[in-house]
Amino acid sequence: MSWFTRVARGSFIVFIVLRYGLDQLVLTSFQKPWLQVIARIASLGRNLSAPRGQRLREALEALGPIFVKFGQVLSTRRDLLPPDIADELALLQDRVPPFDSSIAVQTIERAFGRKLADIFESFEHKPVASASVAQVHFAVLKTKDGSLREVAVKVLRPGMKPVMEKDLSLMRMMAGWVESLSEDGKRLKPMEVVAEFDKYLHDELDLVREASNAAQLRRNMDGLNLVMIPEMFWDYCHTDVMVMERMKGIPISKLDQIAKSGVDMKQLARDGVTIFFTQVFRDGFFHADMHPGNIQVSTAKETLGRYISLDFGIVGTLTEVDKDYLAQNFAAFFRRDYKRVAELHIESGWVPANTRVDELESAIRAVCEPYFDRPLKEISLGMVLMRLFQTSRRFHVEIQPQLVLLQKTLLNIEGLGRELDPDLDLWATAKPFLEKWMLEQVGPQKLIDAFKAQMPRYAKHLPELPRLLHEVLQKQSAEDSNRTLMQELLQEQKRTNALLQKLSTAHWVLSWAWYSSCCICVFACGEQMTVSRARTKLV
Numbered sequence: 001m002s003w004f005t006r007v008a009r010g011s012f013i014v015f016i017v018l019r020y021g022l023d024q025l026v027l028t029s030f031q032k033p034w035l036q037v038i039a040r041i042a043s044l045g046r047n048l049s050a051p052r053g054q055r056l057r058e059a060l061e062a063l064g065p066i067f068v069k070f071g072q073v074l075s076t077r078r079d080l081l082p083p084d085i086a087d088e089l090a091l092l093q094d095r096v097p098p099f100d101s102s103i104a105v106q107t108i109e110r111a112f113g114r115k116l117a118d119i120f121e122s123f124e125h126k127p128v129a130s131a132s133v134a135q136v137h138f139a140v141l142k143t144k145d146g147s148l149r150e151v152a153v154k155v156l157r158p159g160m161k162p163v164m165e166k167d168l169s170l171m172r173m174m175a176g177w178v179e180s181l182s183e184d185g186k187r188l189k190p191m192e193v194v195a196e197f198d199k200y201l202h203d204e205l206d207l208v209r210e211a212s213n214a215a216q217l218r219r220n221m222d223g224l225n226l227v228m229i230p231e232m233f234w235d236y237c238h239t240d241v242m243v244m245e246r247m248k249g250i251p252i253s254k255l256d257q258i259a260k261s262g263v264d265m266k267q268l269a270r271d272g273v274t275i276f277f278t279q280v281f282r283d284g285f286f287h288a289d290m291h292p293g294n295i296q297v298s299t300a301k302e303t304l305g306r307y308i309s310l311d312f313g314i315v316g317t318l319t320e321v322d323k324d325y326l327a328q329n330f331a332a333f334f335r336r337d338y339k340r341v342a343e344l345h346i347e348s349g350w351v352p353a354n355t356r357v358d359e360l361e362s363a364i365r366a367v368c369e370p371y372f373d374r375p376l377k378e379i380s381l382g383m384v385l386m387r388l389f390q391t392s393r394r395f396h397v398e399i400q401p402q403l404v405l406l407q408k409t410l411l412n413i414e415g416l417g418r419e420l421d422p423d424l425d426l427w428a429t430a431k432p433f434l435e436k437w438m439l440e441q442v443g444p445q446k447l448i449d450a451f452k453a454q455m456p457r458y459a460k461h462l463p464e465l466p467r468l469l470h471e472v473l474q475k476q477s478a479e480d481s482n483r484t485l486m487q488e489l490l491q492e493q494k495r496t497n498a499l500l501q502k503l504s505t506a507h508w509v510l511s512w513a514w515y516s517s518c519c520i521c522v523f524a525c526g527e528q529m530t531v532s533r534a535r536t537k538l539v
């Protein structure tokens with residue numbers, strides 16, 4: 001990115017920021033007095049009567065697709081944003097104008113190296129949907145066996161990757177400014193938010209990855225008969241183009257049409273909760289972008305009332321540890337066992353180990369207890385989780401990205417369910433599912449399933465079992481023989497040591513006796529010589 005291009009793009013961003021009054025959202029929190037003066041000067045003569053969240057959303061739309069996608073991802077971080085801004089950013093769905101269909105055709109032909117007419121029997125040049133990173137066209141595909149299939153063709157926006165890298169570079173630079181100059185910078189972690197957005201955006205720009213996500217969800221949901229996920233045509237899946245089965249249904253937002261088609265709205269709401277909790281707790285792999293634009297309802301006779309899921313660019317994953325932690329938390333909430341919730345937070349390592357259980361318990365009680373004083377149908381599980389995340393800041397809880405996605409999806413599901421059935425009791429619907437799931441985790445069925453999962457591995461080693469058993473017995477026998485021999489050697493060593501000690505004592509006694517005898521002899525000889533001299537002198 002050249003210096004001139006960066007300056008030009010940066011100048012345009014500054015213009016949009018000033019036009020929509022975003023400086024009031026940012027500069028007023030800066031500690032530098034001169035920046036606050038600039039904020040007051042820049043606000044002169046502007047009409048900023050619209051709410052701040054609306055102005056932020058409109059500014060992101062004006063800045064282009066990458067910033068729209070950034071707003072969508074930012075809306076998932078409700079742990080970092082005020083509720084009014086998070087709610088407004090959640091509206092950034094399918095608001096980007098489509099690009100020229102001739103460019104879409106060129107992208108398809110370049111991806112597959114064939115003319116459009118050689119791939120499709122027919123192709124609708126007018127897109128049926130346009131989002132921030134791609135748009136969708138309906139077509140009829142010529143399959144290898146000569147049959148025709150109705151398909152939806154998703155085409156990536158042209159030039160997205162260079163634009164993405166340029167805008168990401170600017171976002172990192174601006175995030176660094178905010179983090180260093182704003183008093184809220186460290187708490188909001190703008191650099192981490194941009195890094196998270198970078199990851200999501202790179203994932204969504206690879207349509208093969210999205211097709212893989214869809215295929216995994218389709219396998220997981222097979223047999224549940226509650227949700228339909230399009231089939232992927234892998235011969236026609238490319239990084240820039242994805243061809244999938246065309247799904248026919250009514251958008252979930254058109255409630256009147258769905259009701260007129262004969263769908264049981266209350267059952268539809270309960271099915272949505274079942275789908276969500278199945279994906280989360282059974283599979284640990286869930287659709288994390290379930291806004292109304294990505295959900296339809298089938299009205300075909302054989303599949304009446306089934307959900308249709310679309311757009312699989314963002315999925316959430318949970319480990320077995322995550323699932324167990326969440327299930328135990330939910331179960332403790334149902335029992336109003338706030339102490340257990342506090343203990344789970346500490347045991348998970350998301351709260352410092354020196355945190356006092358009673359203090360954390362008291363904070364969690366303050367969040368949850370007001371909701372339990374209401375009738376169950378008025379309780380919002382999503383809001384409880386959101387307030388719990390907000391309260392956890394004072395205890396330095398380490399926010400987990402997968403749980404933020406889960407919270408965002410849960411809020412979408414709960415909001416959707418209450419539109420379908422205003423009396424929906426999400427907790428009462430979820431409780432039997434969670435209790436059954438937890439029983440399966442510790443019951444005999446879990447042991448049987450684990451044994452079945454390991455059977456191929458056991459079957460591979462079963463023919464080797466006699467040989468392995470024989471080797472173990474031989475090794476044990478050899479070890480026993482070695483142990484006996486070692487004991488005998490130790491006993492012999494002890495006897496040898498005793499004998500050596502006796503010999504050493506005898507040697508010392510004999511040496512002393514010999515030395516004493518020598519001394520006596522020397523003394524006797526000396527005396528004899530003295531007597532002889534005396535006699536000589538006398539003579």
